[in-house]
Amino acid sequence: MARIELDHIRHAYGPNPKSDADYALKEVHHTWEDGGAYALLGPSGCGKTTLLNIISGLIHPSHGRILFNGQDVTGLSTQERNIAQVFQFPVIYDTMTVYDNLAFPLRNRGVAAADVDRKVRETLDMIDLASWANRKARGLTADQKQKISLGRGLVRSDVNAILFDEPLTVIDPHMKWVLRSQLKELHRRFGFTMVYVTHDQTEALTFAQKVVVMYEGEIVQIGTPHELFERPKHTFVGYFIGSPGMNVVPVEIEGSKARFGGQVIELPGTQQSAAKGRMELGIRPEYVRLGREGMPVSIAKIEDIGRHKIVRARLEGQEIAAILPEDEDVPADPHIRFDTKGINVYADSWRVALGG
């Protein structure tokens, strides 16, 4: 178990990177605390897997250093770093039995036979494959194979960290839920440092204490699920987290008021330093109140998704999503209000602090 520091890591796959566009990872400077459960969230191609492979040593970064517990490991091999990693698609050694597959990482490291047996049996129980132990791994279903891959990642108890690269993509929804709970349980029991890559926000928010959101090769926000929800630092985080995502509308800021077309919206405070650039106001659908007062809107569509309704309204030609409790109806002459505590202001997509 270790505290993992990424010291100004940049990585480009091609030789001689010139501009920022040549970098798969623009600049990542971040510390994964010992025993933390992190989710690395972001769209496909944002550099999540690259970052993970840099931590495990499968890729050597173009720039920057990696430190485990303060010790520089940038030049060390994957094996020397002692990391477990589970990949998106199952990797199994199909000439071996299920049991031998799980024993493989232990035996390679010269663990005593009795310990191997104990650890393998434990892990087999955890991934629910105990009855398959002596079967050849070939010919299993995709999710059984992925459980083996997962098991191989979990079987060693002395690893510095366990990295998961979208490990549950090929697993069916119910099993996904079961395995995720087991991973959390495992984390609680053993306190591994875990980094879990996913593009599924539910998965990220339920698994992790801290969520790291990446976008186009950089980390845009690190925070608890609550912080990501209430105070998205970047409009991308606002869109990406939450369902539906945050409403973002172009505005002009005047003191503690924002002007949106013909509407004036009260802000929770004034800008501390006058930010320049393209100003936007972001508000989550959860904070859009639909009623008889406020700004007049037309209703485009209502989606009833069970627990609540999503109302797609149009305000000044801009679509605004609002969430309405299941038992409330849309008034005949609909108006909306933005709840002040849910308002965030963005300059060139980055959040601007508003003072009291």
Add this chain to the structure above:
Amino acid sequence: MDKTWNNKAWFMVLPVLLLVAFSAVIPLMTVVNYSVQDTFGNNQFFWAGTEWFEEILRSDRFHSALLRGLLFSFIILAIEVPLGILIALNMPRKGWGVPICLVLMALPLLIPWNVVGTIWQVFGRVDIGLLGRTLSQLGINYNYVQNPLHAWITVIVMDVWHWTSLVVLLCYAGLVSIPDAYYQAAKIDGASRWAVFRYIQLPKMNRVLLIAVLLRFMDSFMIYTEPFVVTGGGPGNSTTFLSIDLVKIAVGQFDLGPAAAMSIVYFLIILALSWVFYTVMTNYDVER
């Protein structure tokens, strides 16, 4: 549900049937026909029954040619398969080296067999050949024309030079089909170079290796042109393999009956051995 039977479909198969009849069945039947008769020229044939077969199966000449053939196949398989795997493992997977390696590997395969024979025949000559002269300059009394061991070594090295590429290319095809994730997982699992070979690369090459072994066995057991050009089966009979012996009997001595009987026995041996190889290796594959 009732199946509809439409026998008209058989007509579709007819052209192929005719083609196969002319190219394979009829010539084969001619051979069978010869094998049970004796001839004294003028197209006069006399019934000989199984006489030729009995003679062949008792003949020392046949036995030693067969043994030489099996020994030759065994030796070249024992060299070419491990060597082919070794070369394939060390070929680059990506970059500019790939096309160069592939072309280099394919070159020997593109050379006509009698040219290969001629190349080595000249190459090994003590008076003008690069290899032969170099060896004698080094004080080694190398002479494939007179020394049976030298003749064998020359023929084997020639075959290894000519055909290892085939094993290499087949193995390489198996190797490049392994996704990167396997190697990454092996690194994470701390697998040694040997373990990567044993548990990732070898299983992936299994099928192509089966094909390689089969092809190399059949080809080497039937080898004719190259040793014929290099040694002519000599010195003495030391490199006379079954095929060379067969041609000697059929064309040299014009003994059609014994030659026909020998071809059939030869064919059955290849068929049987290939079947054994195939069954053993596929069963082994299923078992694991």
